[in-house]
Amino acid sequence: FWLKVQTFPKRSFNIVSDTMVAGRVLVSLVVGLTISSHEAIQVRTAVNPIRRVVNLLQEMAQKVTEEGVTEKALYERFECYCKTSGEDLQKNIEEGSSSITETGTNIEASQGTIVQLKSELAQAQQSRTEAKAAAATALALDKKARAAFEGQSSDLLAN
Template sequence: VANAANPIRKVVTMLQAMQSKVSQEGAKEANLYKKFMCYCTSSGSDLASSIEAADAKVELLGSDIKKSEEQKAQVDAALKQAQEDRSAAKNTMTEATAIREKEAAAFAAEKAEYGANIDAMTKAVAALEKGMAGAFLQTGSADALRKLAKAGSSPLADDDREQLMAFLEGKQDSGYAPSSGQITGILKQMGDE
């Protein structure tokens, strides 16, 4: 039995192998622990400074946010005011345009009336100068002159108006011809004014 392997020897060999393995793992763990402690020591200060910088930024960013919110509020208020002003300006322009259109229509009507009156006076003067007063009194131009003289808006003196109305209504004698020069003068004066 001397040649046979001793069973205790196997257990001892196995325990020695385990001891060697545990020693190697312990050395490895000790080395990793040193590195970890070095990392914690060196990065701890870096983390602390990073945290301090972030805290400082928080304060700055907080004030920047407040400033930005105030500026936004001011811009919003200015925008609202500008929109109100724009709306008011549009309303004013619409009202002014309507007024100008009414004024333009009134002016066009007045211009047409004045043009018709001037045309009637021109025809009356031409008819009187040609000695055709009777024929003229039967035209539409004579009616226009009657309306103008009756309106009172013409700058005629009362006696001139009466003479013109008498002429236009045909209330003159056959011997009225000498007065036609005076009527012509009245009509020319009205046309000039």
């Protein structure tokens, strides 16, 4: 064994020498235990490489399992999002389709109103033109009548 203790025959019962011997034995024992525990740790980790591989595989399997749980939770959240957003999108599509048909009917009604207003505008412009012509004719007749009146009035006043 690596730890050898030398024992000397005791010649006298000297307290100092006995204490020194006991101290040496104690120091040797502590050093030996420290070295042996360090070697035991090295032996335990270095002796079995297969065990290290198995431990590594077990750790990897545990990580994969944990990642699988988180991935499952994320997938479920995404699936829920897809379902709810799909329903919302379908609702928006239906509302958009109905608003398209409403807008189409509104456009047709507006086009009908435009045609009606254009015809009314044309009639109003024609009536305005006729009214201007009638006013011009009336003004011309009024001027003739006034000239005739003034002519008669001046003749009557002169007599």
